[in-house]
Amino acid sequence: MLVIDDDESVRRNIASFLADSGFSVTEAASGEDGISEYSSHHPDLVLCDLRLPDLDGLDVMQRIVHSDNETPVIVISGLGEINDVVQALRLGASDYLTKPIKDLEVLEHSVRRSLQQAKLLRDNARYSAELEDSNSQLRRS
Numbered sequence: 001m002l003v004i005d006d007d008e009s010v011r012r013n014i015a016s017f018l019a020d021s022g023f024s025v026t027e028a029a030s031g032e033d034g035i036s037e038y039s040s041h042h043p044d045l046v047l048c049d050l051r052l053p054d055l056d057g058l059d060v061m062q063r064i065v066h067s068d069n070e071t072p073v074i075v076i077s078g079l080g081e082i083n084d085v086v087q088a089l090r091l092g093a094s095d096y097l098t099k100p101i102k103d104l105e106v107l108e109h110s111v112r113r114s115l116q117q118a119k120l121l122r123d124n125a126r127y128s129a130e131l132e133d134s135n136s137q138l139r140r141s
Helices: 008-020 031-041 057-067 082-091 104-140
Strands: 002-004 026-028 046-049 073-077 095-098
Touching: 002 008, 002 031, 008 026, 008 104, 026 031, 031 046, 031 057, 046 057, 057 073, 057 082, 073 082, 073 104, 082 095, 095 104
Parallel strands: 002 026, 002 046, 046 073, 073 095
Antiparallel strands: none
8 A cells, every 4th residue: 555645744644554454555755756656566555645745646646547547546635625526536536535534444444445346346357357258268169
């Protein structure tokens, strides 16, 4: 899992909580670092702040989703503006949380739900491919 946030205390707090919850967590303090970290390690999930010093969080999310649309991205923002929420969800965010996250159990629930949904989508794609292959073999027989 990758946490991208320029606020060190927020990033470390989230990363520590998720690590204590059993997740393997890496961190990035900027959008460019986050994209580089994502490209190097291909984490199962990305938590990304919207307001980053170098790149807009929506741009970071869009680049990640464009390179691999199976990786869930949870957007975190201190602003909570409805336009940002709508745009993030349209771009494929699996969830949108507002800072400060007062109850980290909500974060853990969102992470687990997003990971489960991604697993179900991968399993569904695999089963569809296997079914199509079986149907092709039956037609040839």
